[in-house]
Amino acid sequence: MRGIGWSSLNQERIVLVLAVLLFAVAAIGLPGFLAPDNLIAIVRSVSVLGILAFGMAIVIIGRGIDLSMVAIMAMSVAWYLQLLNGGMSDGLAFLLVLAAVIGIGVLNGVLVAYADVPAIFVTLASGSFVFGYVRSQLITQDAVAVPQGHWIEMFGGVRYFDIPVEVFIFAGLAVLTFLFLRFTKWGRFVYYEGDNPMAARNIGIPVRPMQVLRYVLAALISFIAGLLTAASLHSINTRIVNSNLLYDIVLVAVIGGIGLSGGRGGVRNVLVGAALIGILLNAMTIVDIPTLYQNLIKAAILLGAIIIDGILNPRDEQTAQQGDI
Template structure:
């Protein structure tokens, strides 16, 4: 009984991850090979980086549905400007200005206008996609111009491991240190647990909320650059894919509570590991993408239900309607 009381979502998911990994290693041909393990890490790195940004928002009692649109459309615009002859530095500054503007708009509307985050970020995602696709780029897939630094980034390896794996690990470590050992990190948890009490105690809840959405937007842009370097292009159709749901799945399945104030970067690592191993195993088993999406949807629904049971939304959260 004492052991059962120590169980929580994080430990349960970690145990399931280890179990699936062991079974797949023993039964699936090629799963435990070095190349396949590196492929698993690479496949979840960009997704994990995006989930780190989403985790920061959710811990602070919010949600950001604009991350994939920011990732795809700002990087596509950056590539288009370079293809049109603009210098890389000038194009990068313009793209960064756009990213910062979107992040600040999201943060301002959520923090000061008090519009529910789910509606704000859904609207900015739709607007960003429509504006960039109709006015700033002329095709769905924008290639990297020849000689761009992104070509070198996509090919960069350290000990035969792609650079995005190291960046994912570094960002996770940085996020862990900030949340665990800094005053700002403690404020994020306090604001997520009880924003009114945090505000009454003198914490800068609203400016901090704006900062979190800005960081989320910058993380999305960085993930987009890594994606473009890896694929040598940016396909804007990813905005209409299931990637956003995958980000939420990685975040929630690892044990970050949607009610806010709970979880951390370790939960993202566990969630990313589970999803990466599971998707790789399903691919080896040649399970059609349609059924893979169905399985992921079922897992996400189960995780949300489980989260609602162990992290019930309080009356204040329900009144806010923020997620």
């Protein structure tokens, strides 16, 4: 009988083992950790984060990155609520904001795919522009409330089996993302392009339109996450753009095993990463570790995950062999 060798280990399995061990330690050592309300709180806390990580995963698997997701999430919903509070009809306001969200996604994709601008610079600039323009021209304050009696407010109070609705949305989007990546030709194109863009182009895959599609999907997923955030809090605070949420999204994706080199990973990696981060954050909150030190711990984990990813998944064969300069 063959034992479990080092070759059977990968980042996803290591993180899963760490999540299980951390859960066991917290269950034994922290009072109230296993309380049903706390377990639901763990899942609820990572629902929006996990949804955003699905969008980030689609982009990263195709060998890209989207740093505009949090800005799109917050500012699109803030503008939507501002339009509603200003008296615009719900249908018109929703369509107007949806068109703007798709437009930002298309702009990101076109600049990356057709102008050959590195994705990190395109999405960093577009995220800053979206935040600055919406905050200065379209909304009047940092926090915008959901109109009383609106469907978003009522949606936030929906529970099934005493579980908040956003947990079910998180699960549903996990299934849809999995089906897209694994069972559609566009999903397979994402993997082919992320693994080898030149080979994908040579076999006839529409590489550039697929790049645009990925950024549009990331923008739409960001909008959904923003609506869920507003439903839960009955408002949206645009200051979240300047928080550590963007780093948490990358952390969940990368620590779960989504290769920054592209072509590797999937929904399962996001779920594993979200489980570890959700348990870790909840445990640190119960222990009452200050936010400053929580951010320090998360930053160290992210740095470690990036280093491990660089070792396990070098950018390409030439990069892996070039050594020190």
